[in-house]
Amino acid sequence: MNLVDQAKIFVKAGDGGPGCISFRRERYVPKGGPDGGDGGRGGCVIFRVDPGLNTLFPFRRARRFIAPKGQAGRGKNRHGKSGTDLVIKVPPGTVVKDAESKMMLADLTDPGQEWIAARGGLGGRGNARFVSATNQAPRYAQPGTKGQERWIELELKLIADVGLIGPPNVGKSTLLARTSAARPKIADYPFTTLEPHLGVVRLPDERTMVLADIPGLLAGAHQGVGMGLEFLKHIERTRVLLFMVDASAKPDEVMATLEIIRSEVFRYHEDLIKKPQVIGLNKTDMADKKDIEKVAHLLGKHYPHVFPISALTGTGVAELMERLYCLVTEHGLNHRSIEANSHWLPL
Ligand SMILES: Nc1nc2c(ncn2[C@@H]2O[C@H](COP(=O)(O)OP(=O)(O)OP(=O)(O)O)[C@@H](O)[C@H]2O)c(=O)[nH]1
Numbered sequence: 001m002n003l004v005d006q007a008k009i010f011v012k013a014g015d016g017g018p019g020c021i022s023f024r025r026e027r028y029v030p031k032g033g034p035d036g037g038d039g040g041r042g043g044c045v046i047f048r049v050d051p052g053l054n055t056l057f058p059f060r061r062a063r064r065f066i067a068p069k070g071q072a073g074r075g076k077n078r079h080g081k082s083g084t085d086l087v088i089k090v091p092p093g094t095v096v097k098d099a100e101s102k103m104m105l106a107d108l109t110d111p112g113q114e115w116i117a118a119r120g121g122l123g124g125r126g127n128a129r130f131v132s133a134t135n136q137a138p139r140y141a142q143p144g145t146k147g148q149e150r151w152i153e154l155e156l157k158l159i160a161d162v163g164l165i166g167p168p169n170v171g172k173s174t175l176l177a178r179t180s181a182a183r184p185k186i187a188d189y190p191f192t193t194l195e196p197h198l199g200v201v202r203l204p205d206e207r208t209m210v211l212a213d214i215p216g217l218l219a220g221a222h223q224g225v226g227m228g229l230e231f232l233k234h235i236e237r238t239r240v241l242l243f244m245v246d247a248s249a250k251p252d253e254v255m256a257t258l259e260i261i262r263s264e265v266f267r268y269h270e271d272l273i274k275k276p277q278v279i280g281l282n283k284t285d286m287a288d289k290k291d292i293e294k295v296a297h298l299l300g301k302h303y304p305h306v307f308p309i310s311a312l313t314g315t316g317v318a319e320l321m322e323r324l325y326c327l328v329t330e331h332g333l334n335h336r337s338i339e340a341n342s343h344w345l346p347l
């Protein structure tokens, strides 16, 4: 589960503006003194931690960040304007490294925390600054200094926003594969998945959340039966639980299975019951319509979020993801989520 999201970007701060060489021109004053103003400072490139972000996905599109230059100084001692700083929002948990030396430069964790990725150049001093006893009319000014530039690597360790839990073989990995770029093994036998997989689910409008596919649970998992228990720790930090059951079984069986799985989870850790729970009734493509309606109706009495879906055909999946996203954002995005996959699929 230690999956990592990565991005490599180029940052360049603005160069400082040059100082100005200028002399006062006044009526009746044949030779005015020097009045060249200083150049402005170049804009810095600054990273700022934004708790509303949870992936480095935006950096796959925008890779070059260049802050504006400082303006040149002008006559009459007017200083050039400084370049505005370019602020780049990054998710909490972003680790910054120098791309060349691989040295760690910053560990950005706290909301609002800022770090200067590239420092703006200094403005050059105008000739008015160089007046001295021996030189009353200096004919030179400083150029501005260059803004810093470098390639930077960003890295984000991901924690899932949504934990996907259910008995073996119900289609958990199929759902993860359908909604994200993750490619867990899918097969028609129990315990295909032997360790958790994370996937970044992309929803319309650049929204993302991280879904964790947890290996199948059996009755007794909290006592060590099967293999589910050791992975339940991964769902402790998720915001929302998605319980998946096979809706093609008989309604009574579906209800009973769901209760077994839920009780395993809550026996493992009673606090988990406080998380919002969504029920996914999968494999509706091969289930009896009446049975689905019956189960959905029964479950609807106890659970506010019940979704008949087919992870195989995609029916109902977009609606389910929208609801999950809603609950995840209501309960605070879990910002450190993600995987190393470089391919991102839209829903
Ligand atoms: N008909 C149908 N088959 C599905 C659906 N979703 C998954 N399957 C099939 O069910 C089988 C199990 O799917 P997986 O995604 O591997 O199930 P899993 O829950 O991850 O299983 P474990 O990793 O063993 O716990 C595969 O053969 C899938 O093709 C569905 O919506 N409809």
Ligand SMILES: [Mg+2]
Residues within 6 Å of the ligand: 172, 173, 174, 184, 185, 186, 192, 193, 213
């Ligand atoms: Mg699986």
